[in-house]
Amino acid sequence: MLNILFFASLISLFVATVVEFIGLSFKKDGAKKAAWIISLISFALLTAYMVIRGIEAGRLPLSNQFEFAAGFAWGISLLHIVLRLWLKQDWISAVCLPTAFLILSYAALLPKEINELMPALKSAWFGLHIGSAVFSYAAFAIAGAVGIKYLSTFKKVKNESDERLIQLDYIAYRLIAFGFLMLTVVILSGCIWAEQAWSSFWTWDPKETWALITWIIYAIYLHQRMRKGWRGKKMAVFAIIAVVCVLFTFIGVNQLLPGLHSYA
């Protein structure tokens, strides 16, 4: 039953993505509207899935790689809805839907059974730590996708002072600012939690180190933007490369580098 909800969400997200691109390629507003509605359904399904899973497990459903990946995709879908309602522009969907679909497909590949929580994860700080991570990663991922959109639009208009490009650049910047604030919350709440659970707030384990690396990379992004007035193409490329770093922190560290965090 639970799995049906998950796959229904995944499939509807796929359909929404395909319909969105059909709408884009053939300039059909009807298709774009349909994609938007299907994506809302997909979000509702995923939300229902996460809630039911949480109730069944009796805890926050964000405690292993699968649940976190699903949460990550959920965060992207939520930001997609918020951005779209706020900016009232439909290119947001073309950027967010494939991103959410990629992450949710990754989740689909992971084992889905509900495991008992290890005692170290039973903490109030855990909710804050992992909840802010969902939003931080989601914002960074969308910023990276906006970067790709920037580059493809740039190919067409070939002029950095084009209104559309300026807006894309600005939105990527705002997303990164939000993601940066959230990542700071992730790291600092993680420190407080680690002090409670393991007695020291920082141990340079690979997950911590990579979160710090990611944090510094985005700090450099924010400063270069201000210091050098870097905008446009450079920043789009930067935002795309930085997402690789986010994904390594999220996936690569668990697979490749051993450490205290390796259960996550």
Next chain:
Amino acid sequence: MKILKFLRSMKFGMILLVLIVICSLFGSLILQNQEPAYYEAKYPGFGGIITVLSLDDVFSSWYFIVLLILLGINLILCSVLRLKNNISAYSTCFEKTFSKECEPASGGVRDKIEALLKSKRFKVTEKDGEKVYYKNRLGYYGSFITHLGLLLVLAFAAGAMYLSVYNDQMILPGDSYTLEDGTTVAVDSFTIGEGAMPDYRSVLSITDKNGKESGSREISVNYPLSFGGHKFFQQSYGVTGYLTVTNEGESSSIALEYGMFITLDGTNGIRYEALYPDYETDEGGKITPVNAQDFVNPVYLISITEGGETTIGVVLPGTTLSVGDVMYTFEAPLYYPGIRIKTVPAIIMGLLYFSFGLLIVGLYLCFFHVPIFVKIGKKGYALNGPKHNFSLENDINSIRRV
């Protein structure tokens, strides 16, 4: 002068950040704190270089510490010197906005803009019949607070790491341990929960150096206990053999240590060799101890010395042996907690967490509390502020277009 200028420049700051990232890459990709032989085996030909460059312990190497100190200096120089700019930006913001050239706009449009600003809860100030609507003035201090927060995080984190003293003790249930300052920790009980991911819980009673008692308090992972200036963590656990010795109707129990010889007369007795977690039985019923993760079928390996002869053997928990007139009963193995006692001045942790808060508040101010000013002049309007506010600009543009 030139050097000072460089030291406090943002460029230098960014260079430092890049260098810190590079060190962190090495520190996370190369497994830290291993023996030199490990590196020689894993990276043939580079083992020596890794050790010489401290790549086996990057985060406590001299150059990494120097980088962090330079970052601290850079932050002091750039944020302290920036404070003046922030204060002046804060205090001249109205003046600057009033003196801005206006975009021409009709009275109707100006009224609509004012209505919009009021609905967005802008505050207003007036001068010579002109108005400035404003919001989020405190945002000017965002970057100062952010950098100050970061600087204090660095300083207090270093302080907390330097001043923390860790003391790990294995304490048997019923026993106690006394710290140097006279604080005594007694372990009243230790339990391991059920299931695949069991909880480890110790009940402690602590008496601080002034004789103040904590009463019975439980600790487990995520729930340490702070008392008497120390913090007590449920850190690990161990298991040991446990033996009851009965002689002439009197018994006493002892936790066994490897190699311990238990005797009353000095010659006859039992030597405790080991406790194995599991065993196998062959067809003849002979028991062979084996190693395993969990103590599923614990078995004692002992040697018995009686009448000048020594024999080695295995016994299961619950067995009673008599050697001479003395009875030895092997009990179920005893589980005991590893307690970590951390001592660090509470004030420094308080300050560290306070600076965490500053950093978050500073970032919030930087990005989500950006100062914005709108002048409503006699013939038009003007926007001012340290950053673009696209959503307000869009709203105003759509008012103008109507």
